[in-house]
Amino acid sequence: MGIPEPSSSARAVVTGASSGIGAALATELARRxxxxxxVARREGILQATATELAQEFGVEVEVMATDLSDSAATTALCEQLAGREISILCxxxxxxxFGALVELDAEYERAQVRLNTVAVHDLTLAVLPRMVERGSGGILMVGSAAGNMPIPHNATYAASKAFVNTFSESLRGEVSGQGVHVTLLAPGPVRTHTPSPEEASTVDRVVPDFLWNSSEYVAKLSLDALERNKMRVVPGMLSKAMSVGGGYIPRKFTAPIVGTFYRKFGD
Known part of the structure; x- marks a missing residue:
């Protein structure tokens, strides 16, 4: 069956919905x-977004403010979602x-693993059984082109996204005949607007403007791909180049080259 038609009882869940790709996914889903x-940490922003989307598109919008790097909070959220009719999970x-692992804050690195991998796994486990039981549903996994290769000075992130990339495509193989769509989004750099010189981060200054994609474009592309049950969507020149490089160039060559580039982001 695939992605079910919108209904008053079903909900599409978007994590990280307070900004960036998550906010764009929420808007595009409401538009449809x-x-x-x-779901995100910042309840005030979520409430404002919920009000705006409900008024503009006439849909129901619930807010579940949760820090997904907190294991107890994630467990509580999963328990709630397991009992709901979840049509789509983003x-x-x-x-x-960015930076040498030994120089980074150890607890923040652990939190990054919990958020980027454990929460993804837990949320999927919470909603998947009922999707399979209904024979319909969609799961969009936001991995990264960074998960296709080793990246010194981005080690935790690259490793966590390697998990998401592989988990997504493995899960897809398991549920392919059960009506559930699973699509991996592996984007390169994405932003909502071109920052002013005062706003620009190191990443903004290092990555040329033509390599960035808008969050709105990425959200639409991703949801179109999920509806078609496409395995992987890779928007943008940089992400495509990293996907090809990670697949065909020996890692002993890519790691030092990419690591030199990523070292600049930690400056």
Whole structure:
């Protein structure tokens, strides 16, 4: 059956919905008529987004403010979602760090693993059984082109996204005949607007403007791919190049080259 038509009882869940790709996914899903559950830490922003989407698109929007790097909070959220009719899960929430691992904050690195991998796994386990039972549903996994290769100075993030990339495509193989769509989004750099010189981060300054994709474009592309049950969507020149490089160039060559580039992001 695949992605079910929007209904008053079903909800599409978007994690990391307070900004970036997550906010764009929520808007695009609402535009398509899906009622929503928005998940992120910042409740105030989620509530404002919920009000705006409900008024503009006439859908129901619930807010579940949750820190997905907190294991207890994630467990509580999963218990709630397991009993709901979840039509779509967008596993989008994630964070990244740059720099030599030994110099980074150890607890923040652990939190990054919990958010980028454990929460993705737990949320999928919470909603998948009922999707399979109904023979319909969709799971969008937001991995990364960074998960296709070893990246010194981005080690935790690259490893966590390697998990998401592989988990997504493995799960897809398991449920391919059971009516559940699973699509991996492996984007390169994405942003909502071109920052001013004062706003620009190191990443903004290092990555040329033409390599960035808008969050709105990525959200639409991803949901179109999920509806078609496409295995992987890789928007943008940089992400495509990293996918090819990670698949065909020996890692002993890619790691030092990419690591030199990523070292600049930690400066």
């Amino acid at each position: 008529g899906h009622s929503l559950i928005l 596993n989008n929430a994630g964070i990244a760090t």
